[in-house]
Amino acid sequence: MAEKFDNLEEHLEKFVENIRQLGIIVSDFQPSSQTGLSQKLNFMITGLQDIEKCRQQLHDINVPLEVFEYIDQGRNPQLYTKECLESALAKNEQVKGKIDTLTKFKSLLISELGKIFPEEMTKYKAIHGDDPPS
């Protein structure tokens, strides 16, 4: 899995470096630079071909759209991962609190109902069985 990403990363780095060098040549063009420019343009095309070959290995990778919003705003995409983990932990704690509260409520309710309706509660327990505290 990591090899596929390493391969793509390598091709992208070479592509970006080629484009950067192309920009340097163009920024102050000289007649002697024409062959170099043609070579860089063809390197750009082969770079795009290599990147397209990598596409087949990564067809099952899904990227959340929210990450694109972070990148478009010039923000670090690792912040999205951080916020996902933090919100997952917060929600986990919230749900655990609800489960604990409802478990306590259930045990209290059964004990109080057992005091008020002892016969009915014994019948209820006979039907449902003694539910273990979850």
Place this chain on the structure above:
Amino acid sequence: MTEIFSTLFGLNDAQPSTGPAGLGFAAGKPPPPMPSNQAPVAAQIPGQLGDEGPTLRKPGAMNEPFYLLRELPVGSDLTGNTNLITYYNLEHAFNKFCGKKVKEKLSNFLPELPGMIDCPGIQDGSSLRSLIEKPPVCGNSFSPLTGALLTGFRLHTGPLPEQYRLMHIQPPKKKSKHKNRHPRPQDPLPPETPSDSDPKKKKKKRDDDPDRKKKKKDKKKKKVSDSQGKLDLEDRLYHF
């Protein structure tokens, strides 16, 4: 209380009713008898409510005195009660992203990428969202450029106009505290331009020092005096 409970749920046991006052309720009408169509309605309910949740148990003697008694939901092993971060082995990732401070800018994530990448993509039309909403024309294969096609890439000599010089704009680099950094492979030096030539910059830096200015003045004075001395000698020689 139990008598009211029983009469409401259709028990026919004859039990002495204590009366509402005895049970703490105000005087009023006795509870209405069970309507005759109640049982068939109850039989229809499981079919209707079965889609919404746990199925109702069949009404009848087995569930007395309970009228609507649902099956308890099947418990799942994974609930919010377990620490899901630990369950999915994300502790390392959690410590990595949430334990340390993650820098805000995109350039901290991609330090080697040239250009101003911290600016919003909407400003220069390079946003990823626009790429998704308006995807470019795909399907054609990439073929290298032939000689005839390359004639379109013949450029005029000379530097680019200022408005198109995006490559030279770089975000201000912070001074690194670590001295032993892996040196970046040396980039091909860009051709000198009037505004970017290094020796001229060096000359400007040198000119700014006040000490050097004084030294230059002294040198000039010496040169002038030397040259005057030489001229006098030459004049004398010619006159002989």
